[in-house]
Amino acid sequence: MTEVPEPKLRVFLADDHPLVLDGIRSLLKDDPGLEIVGEARDGRAALRMTIELKPDVIVLDLSMPGMNGVDVTRRLRCECPACKVIILTVHEDRSYFRKLIEVGAVGYVLKRSVSDDLRRAIHSVAEGGIYLDPAIAGKAIDGLVNRPGEAADPGVDLSEREIEVLRLAALGYSNKELATRLTLSVKSVETYKARGMDKLGFHSRVQLVGYAVAEGWLKDV
Template sequence: MQKSIKVLIVDDHQMFLDGLSSILVGDEQVEVVGVLTDARAVIDTLKDAPVDVVVTDVSMPHMDGIQLNAELKKRNIQAKVLVLTTHNDPDIIQKLIKGGVDGYLLKNAEKNELLTAIKTVATGGKHFSQEVQKKYTESLFSSATTSSTVQTALSKREKEILHLIVEEFTAQEIAEKLFISQHTVNTHRKNLLSKLGVKNTAGLVKQTILKGLLK
């Protein structure tokens, strides 16, 4: 007899927990071994009763799905994490994918896709709904386009100065290195702040790293 997939469901809405549990009970390959309304209780629960898949929402009080996924991965807990949520925000999707989440579905998914996702991640695969994949791809394209546009907008001299700012050179040191006046350096710095939409040097460094402007 095939071993059933043990599932723990985490969501702060009891009605959703009840509904999802009743859906999964109908599949002989899936066994719901527990439901939790507080993600903080997951770690201790898994110590006593390990599961194959944790199905979790994103927005929850105290600890959200992003934090839960990160905590499970950090502790090398073997349970796979399948996010089931109403959120299709690209930033959330990116954070979870970068965090190594095993699957991501929206709550409007059909029963068959949900069961397929659980079985896929339980056996070491990945499952992301088509809508989630589309949102993620679009966000990557948008980010790359923005980065390319900013790079094109920066002059050669601005890129040189930006590189030195990131390397923590002072305005005076940059002026001496590039054989220009400190006033000229400050003018370029103001232009960089404006083009990157930030207020200070820390913002310049952050945006340079995020947008990969010095690659």
């Protein structure tokens, strides 16, 4: 029986700098699991075309003419809720991240980090995760997690495998990427992740990333 190939993730790109668009396009075209379905160079066009094309993921520059990334993200949350928004920016201030999370963004990638990180971010958010650029994870998460009643039990006992899986999950690796990297089945990865999250009492990746930062798991990556 001939195997049916998995459908490609449909990606829309929005940035007002042609050279940046060219660079992102060149980076993503080598990923057989991605298809670029459209591009825009201003916020209003990005909003209109995303609503029309309904991509799985939009990679959106924060500083766009006509309508900025925050406003585009806010509108897409209402008008195209299935589309996952990844913000591409030069800004490392956590205040930007907080605002974008509030309006519905699920990914935050620094322009200086655009490489395999962007591909990983696209696959991660498409699977329902949240992706934070490791370079800003500490600043971005500070104040958003481990608030009263949300901190992990200091006596929690995680196995080495659970730590390994949770650390990579915090970095934005999808379950499939984790399975390949650790030579495990996807089911085993899901089990280790669920068990570790249950021990920590966490219910979201935002909480997990905050814990990973506090534990030093994201250093030297």
